[in-house]
Amino acid sequence: MKIGIIGATGKAGQEIxxxxxxxxxxxxxxxRSADRAREILGKDVNVVEKDAFELTAEDIASYDAVVNAFATSPDQAHLHTDLSRQLKEAAGEETPRLVFILGAGSLANPATGEPFIKVLREIPDAAAWINVPEEQFKQLDYLRTxxxxNWVGISPQATFPAEGPATTPKLGKDELLTASDGESHTTAGTMAVAILDELQNPAHRNTRFTVSDA
Structure with missing residues (x-):
């Protein structure tokens, strides 16, 4: 399976x-930088140097799947939805399959039933970074239209650390989950396992699911 990975040098992308x-x-x-990809993923990395916002239908037609692991700064967070729109316009009806790593803000807090974004907004330093989960919430709203x-979205849990062992993914739909330690987290390695599991054995279509560490 040929899998294009946007943001392959980021914390999730490199694990995928x-x-x-x-x-x-x-x-x-x-x-955007082949040199950086070789530095992070090794000199033999299979790489295409091109800005994600310049990808065309012709560019992605040969892929079985394109995984969007794109990340951006809070002041550019609107680009999450912009890129989703562009990929939707470029993709065919069935291929490539589009996979979007979303945020946790749209997941429901099982204790209250309210979106987790409400908790995030109350964190003291939220103003510095809240645009990212806010815009990822909008990204999911867009994808649902x-x-x-053929797309699928995957949300991590309350914390999404780059480091930590990959575990057997624990899957859910629209609520926050907890790992065996009672905390809500998903390592980048566990996210990668969940994405490859889904690509190799598709179980979701045109919907979002969530993944937790075991």
Missing amino acids: YREAVRRGEEPVALV VGTV
Whole structure:
């Protein structure tokens, strides 16, 4: 399976790339800097140097799936939805399958039934970064209107650390989950495992699910 990974040098993207290699798939790093990709993923990385916002239908037509692990600064957070729109316009009805890493803010707090974004807004330093989860919430709202391409969204838990062991993914739908330690978290490695599991054995279509560490 040929898998294009937007943001392959980021915390989630590099784990997805490595997990795809481990499983014998054909990942391609779709990045702005090939040199940085080689520095992070090794000199033999399969890389295409191109800005994600310049990807066309022709560029992605040969991929079985495109994973959007794009990250941005809070002041540019609106680009999450912008890129989703662009990929939707470029994708065919069935291929490539589009995979979007979303935020946790849209997940419901099981204790209250309210979106977790309400808790995030109350954190003392939220003003510095809240635009990202706010815009990822809007990104999910947009994707839920899209029925013309094959897409799936995946949300991590309350914390999404880059480091930590990959575990057997624990899956849910629209609520925050907790790991065996009672905390809500998903490592980038566990996210990568969940994405490759979904790509190799599709179980979700045009919907969002969530993944937690075991």
